Amino acid sequence: DTATLDGAVALVTGASSGIGEATAELLAEAGASVAVAARREAELEALAERIETDGGDVLVVPTDVTDREQVQAMVDETVETFGRLDILVNNAGVMLLEAAQTADLDDWHQMVEVNLLGLMTATHAALSVMEDQQSGHIVNISSVAGRSASATAGGYNATKFGVNGFTEGLRQDLTDDGIRTTIIEPGLVETELADHIPDEEIKQGARAWADSIEPLQSVDIARSIRFAVSQPQHVSINEMLIRPTQQE
Numbered sequence: 001d002t003a004t005l006d007g008a009v010a011l012v013t014g015a016s017s018g019i020g021e022a023t024a025e026l027l028a029e030a031g032a033s034v035a036v037a038a039r040r041e042a043e044l045e046a047l048a049e050r051i052e053t054d055g056g057d058v059l060v061v062p063t064d065v066t067d068r069e070q071v072q073a074m075v076d077e078t079v080e081t082f083g084r085l086d087i088l089v090n091n092a093g094v095m096l097l098e099a100a101q102t103a104d105l106d107d108w109h110q111m112v113e114v115n116l117l118g119l120m121t122a123t124h125a126a127l128s129v130m131e132d133q134q135s136g137h138i139v140n141i142s143s144v145a146g147r148s149a150s151a152t153a154g155g156y157n158a159t160k161f162g163v164n165g166f167t168e169g170l171r172q173d174l175t176d177d178g179i180r181t182t183i184i185e186p187g188l189v190e191t192e193l194a195d196h197i198p199d200e201e202i203k204q205g206a207r208a209w210a211d212s213i214e215p216l217q218s219v220d221i222a223r224s225i226r227f228a229v230s231q232p233q234h235v236s237i238n239e240m241l242i243r244p245t246q247q248e
């Protein structure tokens with residue numbers, strides 16, 4: 001879709017790599033002013049430099065989404081800088097796959113804190129701005145793992161099923177307020193996500209699987225996000241499931 005996002009303001013979490021980084025770039029290319037958030041500031045600065053070189057407007061807001069005050073500050077700073085907030089892409093996430101019997105409880109907590117509570121906290125902060133505007137679009141990154149569960153992924157599945165449930169409830173709350181929601185459910189995307197899997201055997205298995213099919217690239221998901229947020233106001237793309245063609 002080639003609709004312009006001129007004048008729109010977007011905030012993307014988890015923009016220091018992978019899907020978030022590609023999404024920030026595409027939204028900026030489409031004309032949006034973009035605030036980019038994550039913990040790794042150097043990666044955000046490098047991204048910002050590229051966006052600016054291409055003529056885009058960008059704000060770097062180093063943020064740990066597990067910290068409620070930092071999340072509020074992230075939204076506040078975006079609105080102070082760009083004057084409004086039209087698109088929030090809740091993309092920050094971790095996938096710490098482990099069998100339940102041997103899982104480190106801290107890893108489960110981390111996934112819930114980042115993938116689910118971080119997304120809910122950012123949504124809450126953004127909503128007060130979007131309610132005043134009576135317009136906005138919240139894009140929540142779920143996964144194929146938000147629709148079907150599997151061994152070693154129960155903790156991750158819990159967060160992504162949670163994202164789907166939260167977002168559908170949100171959608172129904174917002175139907176009269178001009179605020180849209182979209183759930184994005186990627187299949188395998190070639191990013192840094194699997195690098196953090198704590199269990200060496202599961203990590204190797206994930207790599208072998210990634211080598212056995214042609215995975216999606218981050219830009220493939222970024223294009224779907226740009227498409228969803230570029231629709232006319234009366235069109236709400238509620239959910240997009242995007243798998244590599246070869247993924248079962």
Ligand code: NDP
Pocket residue numbers: 013014015016017018019020037038039040041063064065066091092093094095114115141142143144185186187188189190191192193194
């Ligand atoms: P990456 O690991 O490349 O990106 C994850 C991003 O999340 C990074 O920018 C990271 O930044 C950020 N992040 C992690 N923890 C925090 C935190 N506490 N606070 C702020 N930001 C944080 O992986 P992907 O691009 O693949 O992942 C993006 C999203 O896509 C995730 O929600 C993931 O679950 C989802 N997804 C990915 C799939 C895949 O196959 N790759 C498939 C389905 C869904 P930093 O470390 O700098 O904070």
